[in-house]
Amino acid sequence: MSLTTTRRQLLRTAAVVAPVWVAAPGVLRAQAKPRVVVVGGGPAGTTVAKYVARDSEGKVAVALVEPKESYTTCFYGNLYLGGQRTFDSITHNYVELVRKYGVAHYRDTAVAVDPATKKVRLASGRELAYDRLVVAPGIDIRYDSIDGYSEEAAAVMPHAWQAGEQTALLKAQLEAMEDGGLFILASPPNPYRCPPGPYERASMIAWYFKQHKPKSKILILDAKKQFSKQDLFLEGWNRHYPGMIEWVPEELGGTVEAVDPATMTVVAGGEKHKAAVANIVPAQRAGFIARAAGLANDSGWCPVEPGTFKSKLQPDIFVLGDAAIAADMPKSAFSANSQAKVVAMVIRHELTGSKLFEPRLRNTCWSSITDKDTVKIGANYRPTEAKLEAFDSFVSKVGESDELRAQTRAEADAWYDSIVQDIFA
Amino acid sequence: MSTVGTAAVILSLVAVAAPALAGDPEYGAYLASECFACHPKGQPVGPMPPLHLLPRDYIVQALREYRAGTRDNLAMSLVARNLSDEDIESLADYFQVMSAQLGGR
Numbered sequence A: 001m002s003l004t005t006t007r008r009q010l011l012r013t014a015a016v017v018a019p020v021w022v023a024a025p026g027v028l029r030a031q032a033k034p035r036v037v038v039v040g041g042g043p044a045g046t047t048v049a050k051y052v053a054r055d056s057e058g059k060v061a062v063a064l065v066e067p068k069e070s071y072t073t074c075f076y077g078n079l080y081l082g083g084q085r086t087f088d089s090i091t092h093n094y095v096e097l098v099r100k101y102g103v104a105h106y107r108d109t110a111v112a113v114d115p116a117t118k119k120v121r122l123a124s125g126r127e128l129a130y131d132r133l134v135v136a137p138g139i140d141i142r143y144d145s146i147d148g149y150s151e152e153a154a155a156v157m158p159h160a161w162q163a164g165e166q167t168a169l170l171k172a173q174l175e176a177m178e179d180g181g182l183f184i185l186a187s188p189p190n191p192y193r194c195p196p197g198p199y200e201r202a203s204m205i206a207w208y209f210k211q212h213k214p215k216s217k218i219l220i221l222d223a224k225k226q227f228s229k230q231d232l233f234l235e236g237w238n239r240h241y242p243g244m245i246e247w248v249p250e251e252l253g254g255t256v257e258a259v260d261p262a263t264m265t266v267v268a269g270g271e272k273h274k275a276a277v278a279n280i281v282p283a284q285r286a287g288f289i290a291r292a293a294g295l296a297n298d299s300g301w302c303p304v305e306p307g308t309f310k311s312k313l314q315p316d317i318f319v320l321g322d323a324a325i326a327a328d329m330p331k332s333a334f335s336a337n338s339q340a341k342v343v344a345m346v347i348r349h350e351l352t353g354s355k356l357f358e359p360r361l362r363n364t365c366w367s368s369i370t371d372k373d374t375v376k377i378g379a380n381y382r383p384t385e386a387k388l389e390a391f392d393s394f395v396s397k398v399g400e401s402d403e404l405r406a407q408t409r410a411e412a413d414a415w416y417d418s419i420v421q422d423i424f425a
Numbered sequence B: 001m002s003t004v005g006t007a008a009v010i011l012s013l014v015a016v017a018a019p020a021l022a023g024d025p026e027y028g029a030y031l032a033s034e035c036f037a038c039h040p041k042g043q044p045v046g047p048m049p050p051l052h053l054l055p056r057d058y059i060v061q062a063l064r065e066y067r068a069g070t071r072d073n074l075a076m077s078l079v080a081r082n083l084s085d086e087d088i089e090s091l092a093d094y095f096q097v098m099s100a101q102l103g104g105r
C-alpha cells in the first residue's frame, strides 16, 4: 500500500468519526479534534501522551488515564533498596504534562474497552470516546503461579515488582531484619519485566548488608537456567560480596513452588527454606485492562505489529511497553520510551497526516553491582514480519577497569535524570 | 478473544521512510527524540552533555568518530553505528536550531 493511498483512506475515516470527548449530543462537529486516549501513565503511556500532544501542536486532544497522582519508578528502585537513592528522588508526577502540553489527566482506572463503538469505560462510570487508543498498563503479577501466594501474602512477602508501596515495604523489612538473617529472592520465569532486575536487586541488597548487616545471606531461587549479564553479575558478586550470595538455577531445584507467609517458608525443588525476609517475584502477564479489552493472547501478553505496535487483535488500538509482545526487545523502561516515540509518530501520521519515518528502536540497560561498579547492555532493533529483531548489540566485558565501571555508573545516573525528563517533563 | 479481519488493511501499515530526508526538520526532530533518552535538554549533569550546547561541527565529528570506532563508548557507539551521513547532518541541523531557540551556545 502506498503512503498516499493510506493517507487518503485515513482522511476519509477521520471525517466520519464523531469528534467529541464524551459522546454527548449537541457538540459541533466542525470544532472537533481527533482524540487519543492513553491508558497507563508509566514510561510507555506517558511518553506517547507527551509526544502526541506536544508535536501535534494542539491538533490532537490527548487524555491520559492513570489513577495515581505520582509515579514511583521501578528503575532505580533497587538503588533505593540499597540505600543509594531516596524514595522521593524516584517519584515523579504528571503536572508538567498537563501544564506544558495540555494533556488531560483523568485520575481513574480504565475498566472496559468497546472497540466497536471506540469507547473506554472508567471505574467512575465516565466514558471516553477515542479515535486512537493506547493501552500501556504494564504488568500484572500472576499470584496463582505459586502455591500460597496472593495479594494478601504480598503484604508479608512483597514482590516489589510494581514500585511504590511494595518497594517501601521491602525496604522497611530489610531495615528491621536482624544481622545474620536469610534474605530469599524468588526470581521469575521468562518473559518478565526487566531481565537483569532480580540480579541488580540482589546486588543492591548485598551492598546494604555489607555495610549494615554483614553476617546476613542472600539466596536466589531461580525459575530459569541462566540470566541476563550472568558472567558480569557472578564476577561482581565474587569480587564484592564473597560467600554472601547463593544462586540456585532451575535445574538444581530453583523454581519456587509454594510459600507460607505465616511461617516465612519458601518451598523450591521440594526443599523448605525459612526466610527472615522473602521477596517473591512470580510470573507475570499484561495488565488486566489489556486482557479485558481482548488485546492479549493465551500467553497473557499482547501481540502487536512489530513496526507500529498496533494490536493484532483489535482495530485502532496500540499496545506498547511491558504489556506488549515486543521480543527481541526486553521489557524495560528504555524500550517502552523508545517504542512510545514510534507509536506517537504513527498516531500523528494517521490523525494529522504528519510524516512517517522508519521506526528506530533501541534498548540500553545499566545494572549496578555496588555504588561504583556498574555494567550495561544494549541493542538496536528493526521490525521484521515476525518480530523486532536485534541487529546490533553490546554488553560490558568481564574484567573491565574500576575507572570504566565508575564512569558507567555516572552514565547510568545521568540516564535516569534524562529519561525521567523525557517522559514526565 | 476476537480477531478483527476488516482492520487488516490498516493494521498492515508498517512505517516507511519518506523520501528526501536531508534538510527535513521533521526528520531531524524524530532522530533527535532518540538522543533525549540519555542526553538532557537542560543543564549538564553527567557524561552525556546537553547536545544543543555543543558546536555543530563538534557534533558531526563526534558522531563520525563513535561510528568509526576511533572514539569508543559502548552505549554511544551503538547509537552512532545506526546513523547515516544524512542522519548525522539532520541531527546537527536540529541541535543548531534548538540552540538558537534556547540560546544555547
Ligand SMILES: Cc1cc2nc3c(=O)[nH]c(=O)nc-3n(C[C@H](O)[C@H](O)[C@H](O)COP(=O)(O)OP(=O)(O)OC[C@H]3O[C@@H](n4cnc5c(N)ncnc54)[C@H](O)[C@@H]3O)c2cc1C
Pocket (backbone or CB within 6 Å): A039, A040, A041, A042, A043, A044, A045, A065, A066, A067, A068, A071, A073, A074, A075, A076, A077, A078, A108, A109, A110, A111, A136, A137, A138, A139, A160, A161, A162, A193, A194, A197, A198, A201, A287, A288, A289, A320, A321, A322, A323, A331, A332, A333, A334, A335, A336, A364, A365, A366
Ligand atoms: C526492580 C526493577 C528494576 C528495573 N530497572 C530498570 C532499569 O534499570 N532500566 C529500565 O529501562 N527498566 C527497568 N525496569 C523495568 C521498567 O520499570 C518497566 O519496563 C517499565 O516500567 C514499563 O513501563 P510501562 O509503561 O509499560 O508500564 P508501567 O511502568 O507498569 O506503567 C503502567 C501504568 O499503568 C497504570 N495502569 C495499569 N492499569 C491501568 C488501568 N486499567 N487504567 C489506568 N491506568 C492503569 C499503572 O498504574 C501504571 O502507572 C525495572 C523494573 C524493576 C521491577
